[in-house]
Amino acid sequence: MRKLRNLLISLLLMLGIGLYILPVMAEGNHVEDEAGLLDDYHLQQLEDYAIRVESAHDCGVYVRFINSYSSFASSIGQASEYIYNSENLGTGSDHNGILLLVSMSEGQYDLCAHGDTANTAFTDHAKARMAKRVENLLSNEDWYLASSEFISLSDSMLTYLEAHGEPFDTNNDPQYQYRREEAEAASRTMKIGATFGLPPLAGLLTCLGLKARNKNTGIQTEAHNYFARNGINFNRAQDLFINRTVMRTPLPRSTSSGRGGGTTINSGGFSHHSGSFRH
Amino acid sequence: MADQVTNYQCPSCGGPLHWDATLQKLKCDFCGSTFSNAEIEELYGEANAAAAAQGTDTIDIETLQWTEEEAKHLRAYSCPSCGAQLICDENTAATSCPYCGNPTIVPAQFTGALKPDYVIPFKLTKDQAVAKLREFYNGKPLLPDAFTKHNHIQEIKGVYVPFWLYDARVEVNASFRAERSHSIRQGDDLVTTTEHYRLLRGGSVTFERVPADASSKMPDEFMDAVEPYDYAEMVPFEMSYLPGYLADRYDVEPEVDAKRAENRMRNSTISELHKTVVGYSGVFPETEQLNIRRGRVHYALLPVWMLSTQWNGNNYLFAMNGQTGKMVGDMPTDNMKMIRWFLIITIVGIVILFFVLLGGKL
Structure with a gap:
């Protein structure tokens, strides 16, 4: 009995230590808040949620709030890749995972996916849809809700891939299809407008040009014909340098599918969607 | 008498x-x-x-x-x-x-x-002026056919028009804000570096014999438009150049015309100064200070052929530089021709765009 009791106590202790240690380890891995935006309780909630999603899909889901990406790299996309690599994030041999990086000083965020599963599930369109919802919450400074929404959407995208055998993309997003039809209708309206609007405009301009030929009188406003020989003498020319400014603009991303779907993956195996949540 | x-x-x-x-x-x-x-x-x-x-x-x-x-x-x-x-x-x-x-x-x-200081003698005859007017009608598709075919020159007269010719030096000092940008691709970003400058420019431009007609009878927009004259052929005034032509003495004082001439000098000085600002992607003027130092004012008679025609009860005036043959005028427009041109361009354009943009389907 004593042996059994000692064994049970040992098991309980090990379980207790394990339960205590596991979240601590996960805290450093899935959700981190360098900017101090989340309290411990919410941080723990998010951490647990991220672990559950990771376990369900074998794909890491990470959130990082940092003070400024400039401590890591020159752009938020590069900072995401740096953090992802340096912290050895992701699951499996190809480090599957998706990271939401939020940089407070610049008011920018980046969704960064890596690995076959993540890059398949998180297409450019999927990331754009996720970003739109997360961005709204970040703009409202709902840091917890934004993180929770990100994890939830990541779960949805991964679930969609598993359930349908294809990722959530432009070809199966009803909202996108509707918008595409709307855009096509708008484009057609514009073409009809151009077809019936531009020729009268061109006709009018041509007629005005031809009419102008019938009148070539007018008051002279220049005296270029009357410069004295060697009469132009500009002897003062100073170009004073004041300062230099640098502006960084994310390049528009190309898509891998002719229909506007797919995922654009860079040479490092990452795909991104960046944006600003302060407008 | x-x-x-x-x-x-x-x-x-x-x-x-x-x-x-x-x-x-x-x-x-x-x-x-x-x-x-x-x-x-x-x-x-x-x-x-x-x-x-x-x-x-x-x-x-x-x-x-x-x-x-x-x-x-x-x-x-x-x-x-x-x-x-x-x-x-x-x-x-x-x-x-x-x-x-x-x-x-x-x-x-x-x-x-x-007494005028100078005169530029007529170089073109009355017949040449009439021929130039016929040439002037070419290349004007909106001119009424009847105007070119049936109108008659009512009056043609060679006139020595009095002009004031102004010499002046315009001193200028200006400053500009300018920028020069270049972009490079860094990773997924386009990095644009812009260098900002303040530019100072200054100097002077000397003008010689900027003309302004000194006759209130002559429309300024016609006399300005027949410019320029070749001053190399300008000679000291003698009355023996006048027989066969009309001539008036000036009735606009040089002080009055000086404003028009100085305005032209000012505009040309600024425009030349702007040409010295090169190598920047954006240039924005900040300050411009101009000071006009007046020089001599010359009095000259310059040759102009004045032609007038009548059509539909209206008089149409033309002027031709009596030295260079440059013809200017204000002619009528045939509204029916204009509507025809408008409709042709519109219909042809709609047909082309209907097939190009809409693929032939509405």
Whole structure:
């Protein structure tokens, strides 16, 4: 009995230590808040949620709030890749995972996916849809809700891939299809407008040009014909340098599918969607 | 009164002399003899001086039907050839007798302070002016057909128009804000570096003989538009260039015209200064300070052919530079032709775009 009791106590202790240690380890891995935006309780909630999603899909889901990406790299996309690599994030041999990086000083965020599963599930369109919802919450400074929404959407995208055998993309997003039809209708309206609007405009301009030929009188406003020989003498020319400014603009991303779907993956195996949540 | 005007008559046969633009000499209408300006000036120098000494007389309103106000601006002379009375505007300096057709000069209008410094003699004849007008109608598809086919030149006259020619130096100091940008791709970002500068520019531009017409009778927009004249052919004024043409003395004071000329100089100075700012992707003027130092003002007579035509009850005026042949004018537009052009362009354009943009389907 004593042996059994000692064994049970040992098991309980090990379980207790394990339960205590596991979240601590996960805290450093899935959700981190360098900017101090989340309290411990919410941080723990998010951490647990991220672990559950990771376990369900074998794909890491990470959130990082940092003070400024400039401590890591020159752009938020590069900072995401740096953090992802340096912290050895992701699951499996190809480090599957998706990271939401939020940089407070610049008011920018980046969704960064890596690995076959993540890059398949998180297409450019999927990331754009996720970003739109997360961005709204970040703009409202709902840091917890934004993180929770990100994890939830990541779960949805991964679930969609598993359930349908294809990722959530432009070809199966009803909202996108509707918008595409709307855009096509708008484009057609514009073409009809151009077809019936531009020729009268061109006709009018041509007629005005031809009419102008019938009148070539007018008051002279220049005296270029009357410069004295060697009469132009500009002897003062100073170009004073004041300062230099640098502006960084994310390049528009190309898509891998002719229909506007797919995922654009860079040479490092990452795909991104960046944006600003302060407008 | 007979002494107030001069007829230039042929020393050989007594016929009227006129300036021949092709020969650049005075030619007799009757015997065809030609004379240089120097020869005629020598013959008529004294007569002109005597006529100028007589001045000009206002007309006697008792005998004519003008009001006192109208008469104040008119002058009466007797034609030395036929004795007919010539009634002219107070500024008329050269005209022709409406009865005998002899060219008549009023020397008093061009003596003393009123004497022009320079004249550019006519180089183009009346026939060339008419031919230029026909050429001028070409390439104007909205001109009414009837205007080109049936209109008649109502009047064509060679006029020596009085001009003030202004010399001046414009001093300028200006500052600009400028920037120079270049972009490079760094990872997924486009990095644009912009260098900001403040530019200081200064100096001066010297202008010579900027013209402004000094006759209130001549429309400024026509006289400005016939520019430029080639000043290389400008010669000191002599009255012997005038026979055969009309001429007025100035009636706009140089101070009045100076504003127009200085405005042109100012604009050209600024435009030249802007050309010195090169190598920047964006240039924005900040300050511009201009100071005009006036120089000499010259008085010159410049040649203009004035043509007028009538169409649909309206008069249309044309002016041609009597030296270079540059023709300017304000012509009517055929509204029906304009509508036709508009419809053709519109219909053809719609058909093309219907197939190109809409693939032939609505």
